[in-house]
Structure formats: C-alpha cells, structure tokens
Amino acid sequence: MRTIRVELGERSYPIHIGSGLLKNIGAYCQEAGFALRSPLLVVSDSTVAPLYLPQVEEALRSQGYQVVTHIFPAGEASKSLAVYEDVMTTAIQGGLDRHSAILALGGGVVGDLAGYVAATYMRGIGFMQIPTTILAHDSSVGGKVAVNHPLAKNMIGAFYQPAMVVYDLDTLLTLPPRQVSSGLAEAIKHGLITDEVFAYWCREHAEELLALDLEALGYALELGCSIKAKVVGNDERENGLRAVLNLGHTIGHAIEAVGGYGVFLHGEAIAIGMAGSALLAAKLGRDRAIYEETVSMLTALSLPIRLPEQYSEDDLMEAMKHDKKFKEGKMTFIIPEAIGSVSIVNDIDEQLVREVLAQLKK
Ligand code: NAD
Ligand code: MG
Numbered sequence: 001m002r003t004i005r006v007e008l009g010e011r012s013y014p015i016h017i018g019s020g021l022l023k024n025i026g027a028y029c030q031e032a033g034f035a036l037r038s039p040l041l042v043v044s045d046s047t048v049a050p051l052y053l054p055q056v057e058e059a060l061r062s063q064g065y066q067v068v069t070h071i072f073p074a075g076e077a078s079k080s081l082a083v084y085e086d087v088m089t090t091a092i093q094g095g096l097d098r099h100s101a102i103l104a105l106g107g108g109v110v111g112d113l114a115g116y117v118a119a120t121y122m123r124g125i126g127f128m129q130i131p132t133t134i135l136a137h138d139s140s141v142g143g144k145v146a147v148n149h150p151l152a153k154n155m156i157g158a159f160y161q162p163a164m165v166v167y168d169l170d171t172l173l174t175l176p177p178r179q180v181s182s183g184l185a186e187a188i189k190h191g192l193i194t195d196e197v198f199a200y201w202c203r204e205h206a207e208e209l210l211a212l213d214l215e216a217l218g219y220a221l222e223l224g225c226s227i228k229a230k231v232v233g234n235d236e237r238e239n240g241l242r243a244v245l246n247l248g249h250t251i252g253h254a255i256e257a258v259g260g261y262g263v264f265l266h267g268e269a270i271a272i273g274m275a276g277s278a279l280l281a282a283k284l285g286r287d288r289a290i291y292e293e294t295v296s297m298l299t300a301l302s303l304p305i306r307l308p309e310q311y312s313e314d315d316l317m318e319a320m321k322h323d324k325k326f327k328e329g330k331m332t333f334i335i336p337e338a339i340g341s342v343s344i345v346n347d348i349d350e351q352l353v354r355e356v357l358a359q360l361k362k
Pocket of ligand 1: 045047048074075076079100106107108109110112132133134135136138139140141142144145154161171172173175176178185207266
C-alpha cells in the first residue's frame with residue numbers, strides 16, 4: 001500500500017492506495033477517528049453497490065459500527081438537489097448525529113454528492129472517499145463537492161475535505177473500457193501540467209494501463225493524486241494556481257454542454273480539449289512538437305482527439321461564454337509551454353479559439 005498526504009494544515013488527510021483495502025475499511029474508519037457509537041452512512045450508486053457494498057458493510061459491522069446505506073441510480077443525472085434531499089432523509093431517519101460520518105463508495109458522482117451531504121448535514125460531519133473509478137482520483141482529492149443545478153453543472157457546492165481517501169485498486173477491475181480511458185485522461189493531464197517524466201511514462205505504459213495492470217495503475221494513481229494534492233495544497237480555494245488543473249477543460253466543458261452530458265465521457269471531452277489547448281499553444285508561437293506529443297499520448301490511451309463535424313463552432317463558443325473564463329472577447333486558457341509545464345494566459349482572442357475548433361475537426 002502507498003500513502004500520500006494532502007497537506008492543508010489542520011485539514012490535512014491521507015490517501016491510501018492499494019489492493020484489498022475494502023476489507024479493512026472498518027479499521028480505516030477508526031484511523032480516521034469516526035466514533036463507534038454514532039451510525040455511519042454509506043452512499044453508493046446502483047452499479048457500484050451490488051459489486052462492493054456487501055463487503056464494505058461487512059467490514060464496518062465487524063469493527064462494531066452501525067451502518068445505514070443509501071443507493072441511488074447510477075449516472076450524472078443523480079447529482080441533483082432531489083437526490084441530495086433523499087440522502088438527507090436517509091441520514092435523518094437513520095439517526096446520524098454530529099459524530100457520524102458519511103462514506104462515499106463509487107465514482108465522482110457519488111463522491112461529489114455524498115460529500116455535499118457531509119458538508120451540510122448538521123453543518124458538516126465526518127467524510128471519507130472510497131473511489132471506485134480512475135477518474136475519481138481527481139474528484140476524491142481536493143475537497144470540491146457539489147450537485148448540479150438544471151441550468152449549470154456543479155453550481156451548488158462547497159469546499160469540504162474528506163478525513164481520508166481509501167483507494168482500493170481491486171475495484172477498478174470491473175470498469176468498462178471507456179471509463180478506463182476517460183479516467184486516464186485526467187491522470188495524463190496531471191503529467192502534462194507538471195511532470196514530463198510521468199506524462200511520457202503514461203504513454204510508454206499505455207497498454208498495461210488499459211489492460212488494468214494493477215501495478216501500473218497503482219503507480220499512475222499515486223502520481224496523479226500526488227500532483228493534484230500538491231496543487232491543491234498550494235491553493236485550496238482556487239485563488240490562482242489551482243486553475244492549471246483546468247487544462248483542456250474550457251473546450252472540454254463546451255463539448256459536454258453542446259453534445260449533451262454522456263455523449264462524450266468527461267475524460268474523452270477533456271482529451272479533445274487538451275489537443276485543442278496544444279493547437280492553441282502552437283498558434284501562439286509555442287513549439288508544435290508539444291501538440292504532436294500530446295496527441296500521441298492521448299491516442300495511446302485510446303482517447304479521442306478530434307471534434308465530430310456536427311459540433312458547430314458557434315454553439316461551442318456560446319457554451320464557453322457561459323463559462324467563468326470569458327471576459328469581453330478575451331478568453332483565459334491553460335496553455336502548454338512544454339510537456340509537463342503550463343501557463344495561464346488571460347488575453348486569448350476569440351477568433352483564435354474558433355480557428356482551433358475548426359482545425360480540431362480535420
Ligand atoms: P461516475 O461516478 O458516474 O462513474 C462512472 C460510471 O461508472 C457510473 O455508471 C458508475 O456507476 C460506474 N462505476 C463506478 N465504479 C465502477 C466500478 N468499479 N466498476 C464498474 N462500474 C463502475 O463518474 P466518474 O467518471 O467517476 O466521475 C465524474 C463526476 O465527477 C462528474 O460529476 C464530475 O463533475 C465529477 N468530478 C468532480 C471533481 C471534483 O474535484 N470534485 C473532479 C473531476 C470530476
Ligand atoms: Mg476534470
């Protein structure tokens with residue numbers, strides 16, 4: 001098992017990564033300081049619960065915990081105020097008190113939703129992330145928790161750090177292939193923004209990663225989590241530096257918004273966005289080799305790099321204007337300066353972005 005620490009003063013916490021951790025989840029709850037006399041609530045979704053919830057419940061009960069569970073339908077549509085209220089109802093009916101804790105067993109949807117319940121139930125109770133997707137290495141670290149509003153994603157939320165992240169690699173073995181690639185997009189993003197060696201390592205070990213070799217995955221998640229932890233440790237509330245984590249996300253979010261959520265998975269959309277940022281970098285005079293290397297890395301991980309013809313530049317630009325990164329015809333982008341290094345550029349001309357979108361279709 002490997003352990004990484006997120007350093008945030010009194011809100012610091014460990015991320016445990018390894019095989020076979022679920023069966024010890026009761027012991028991790030003790031280590032996290034969760035009281036035995038107060039019920040724990042495990043939140044999960046309809047896909048993950050049948051696979052892993054029995055094991056988690058068993059491990060918690062054998063440690064002496066009382067367990068309440070809430071399972072909601074899998075999918076982004078459940079990250080809603082309606083499901084938030086359902087989980088709150090379960091928490092109240094289950095008798096959770098101020099010393100109780102909530103465990104999020106699942107991907108980013110479960111983590112974001114359960115985390116927001118934990119942040120707000122009785123003004124905040126204990127919280128543990130038990131991620132079961134590769135993408136969730138990103139969502140479970142850093143403390144952003146939220147639900148969606150029908151008009152905008154992640155609009156209702158908080159910064160709320162978990163007491164611990166327990167990442168059992170064995171759970172990843174049941175992930176469908178597209179979810180694997182999508183999650184790896186965020187992993188390689190962490191390399192592209194700060195760590196050239198890790199980015200190249202991902203390309204070199206792409207086959208093992210896609211085949212769910214746990215040795216390789218464990219290393220990729222350790223590096224991905226460490227990089228995220230470091231960035232968040234320097235800028236918990238996104239006052240500046242943390243924005244580098246948005247590499248590929250301006251175009252990526254627009255693709256998700258225009259195509260409808262679920263057409264492209266999040267990681268797929270940001271892969272196209274990262275190819276776009278590298279193209280934009282070339283237009284701004286950066287070395288074109290950055291674009292070529294980026295594209296070869298993404299392709300090795302079976303990720304898309306092209307925009308389908310039916311996505312109109314007008315629609316995508318319109319979607320980006322709803323994004324917070326747009327001011328008076330000038331846009332902010334995270335621009336790669338080299339593999340493993342990026343900068344935040346504030347005055348990018350709208351026209352240049354249109355050209356990039358058109359080029360992404362070729
Ligand atoms: P997800 O939770 O919807 O999981 C993807 C799918 O895989 C779901 O159908 C789920 O049921 C299934 N699944 C999960 N684990 C599985 C397993 N082990 N085996 C088989 N199937 C499994 O989505 P995600 O991709 O993990 O996360 C996306 C969400 O995370 C989005 O809502 C996004 O906004 C959020 N997010 C948040 C942050 C943050 O900082 N808080 C960062 C990135 C993404
Ligand atoms: Mg993301």
